[in-house]
Amino acid sequence: MTREQARTLIGERYSGAQVEGDTPLVVTLPVDQWLSFAQFAKTTLGCRFFSFSSAVDWKEQGLEVVARIDNLNDGVSVTMKTRLGPGVSTCPSLVPVYRGADWMERECYDMFGIHFEGHPDLRRILLGDDWEGHPLLKSYAVDTPHPPYR
Amino acid sequence: MEIKPPIPQVPAPIWRNIKDLQEWEQLHQRRPEDDKHSSLFESLTEGIHSFPGGFVVTTVADSFLNWARKSSVWPVTFGLACCAIEMMATFASRFDVERLGMVPWASPRHSDLMVVSGTVTIKMAPMLERIYDQMPDPKWAVSMGSCANSGGPFRHGYHVVKGVDRVIPVDVYVPGCPPPPESLLNGLLLLQDQIAHFKRTGKRAAPNPKVD
């Protein structure tokens, strides 16, 4: 599996996806194809290694979810991206495909408040259960006080 | 007539009323009431001290107890962050803190000293307080590194307590990010010096007044 083969395979199967770059292949998808593309990448492209998943807050344009997966044997890396749109904070979870997405998506929920549908155990991971707000959103000030310790 | 439901008056957390940082620190430097020996022991030593010539007895007893205390300060092995690695280096082969009579001990119940080594976060602060409470009196705390002193480079973070002295009383502050083992050893020697100057048998000395 070379990068060119991967690119044509993605182009044949997912016509709605934009493919850019070379290392890694950056694939921008609509939200409803997020989970099915991950399944396709794992079985067809051989990207079995789950590197990380996270999100970016683009203020008015809404949140963007990013995940990166690798094929360790052939050196094909895919960065998956999807825009959730303004005001939307739900996204399909990748846990049914990759077990490594479990903690990564919990962290993403903790920091951005994105609800991953289909996640078996979605709760805060880094901050305490009583924390208010989602710190990595651009609307959250870095020095927001938290009583009683300030 | 309109009847208003009673609104429960919840007292505001104490930190809200405090504007000045100095005032806050002063409040937290005050020792808790039970942070000393039993009242029987207190009154006994007080009586001996006020008896004519009795001060010789209390002074000798003081110096003996202080010598014993300062020669066997056992720190609890409590590592938080980066400074914990330097603390481990201080406990280990080259710097060898055991020559000061300090044995790193893995239980707070048998320890006298807590070296707060690293950033105290809001999630960790209640645990830290509990471990400090589990230590028997008399006990001391050394704040190691910028993060424990004041928050350091992470002071502006939302999840960082801006200095461990907002949680527990601190005796010695060691600056540095992270402090090299030499600095920590200096801090521990200062602590021993402080222990050696306890006043009156059995009483816990107030921390040294801060000199700026």
Add this chain to the structure above:
Amino acid sequence: MLETAKTSRVEFDYSGGERLMMNMGPQHPSAHGVFRAILTLEGETIAGVDAVIGYLHRCHEKLSETLTYAQYPSIASKTDYVAAMTSEFAYVLAAEQIGKIEVPKRAQYLRVIMAELQRVASHLLWLGTWCMDMGGALGGGATVFLYCIREREMILDLFEMLVGARLLYGFYQVGGTRYDIPEGWERKCRETIDFIDQRIGEYDALLEDNPFFFARAKGVGVISRELAEDVGIAGPLLRGSGIAFDLRRAAPYSSYEDFTFNVPVETAGDCFARYRVRMVEFRESIKIVRQVLDRLPPGPISSRPGLKSVAQIRIPKGEAYARVEGPRGEVGCYLVADGSAKPYRMKWRGASFSNLSVLPHIIPGHKVADVVAIMGSVDPVFGEVDR
């Protein structure tokens, strides 16, 4: 706290089984930091584990949005504080990828030396603490720890000669390195690595002649090949599970392609396999350092002028994911730049975070004492887990 109290009820059933919830941490002598594991026990066998992390969450990702490209590398070293050099490396590489900044050959070689020395220092600390955790059976508790710290101090002396700091350096800079090696450093470095090379054989002999060590490490905490890829663990854990993947070989950065070294692979996937992988990595790192010292080219150490203000480095709009092979695996930095002097968004892919997330999959079925051995062999650094 309340949530835990609700779930920690003891369930009785009269067939003789009883489940007990036990809390391990966050202050535990063998936890290598602040980690809390809520274990569900049946007798002494673990039926389930809930890992609670976040006790050292220091807002790295949020703070990096307020710090410039010149300021952040020295804060980046506080993520993985046992291997500070490699975490700086990832951030600097990501910034250079976006800005398409060339790095002089000498700076690239210096970066390789420091990263490899740091790997030796980090593995020494891992070996010492792991053997101390596994207890007195390994020759009197702290024996191996004291030996390992002795060697580690020698490497820290080298770093202190170079940077002036012992643990957190700020050595890497966008465009190159901050300092050049001083007079006499090369000779001292050669002496040190020769000494360490000779000592590693002693540890091998000390540990691998010890039947207790085998009993604690062999067959404990097996990570299958499939689980390893699925969870995304990296570094010695991945190689211990039979996957020959090393970023220095698979996607060379900073002139790693110039040097010859072996990538150790074990297929068993247990604690002992991970131990073997790391023991070979010691020697391979030392081999790389020797090669770099032999071929160190003259020239400038940075392609950028010296720093006069903190906002001097500006990176054009773009995004990049740079990854380096740290002592614990793939340390990645996903950086989104918006053309100003500060990043728009930065995400750390901490190797320890992914490595630790394998624990709930492998711990059930083991005894309580094995948790300590497994935790030690995973080698988490909590600055990187919680960031």
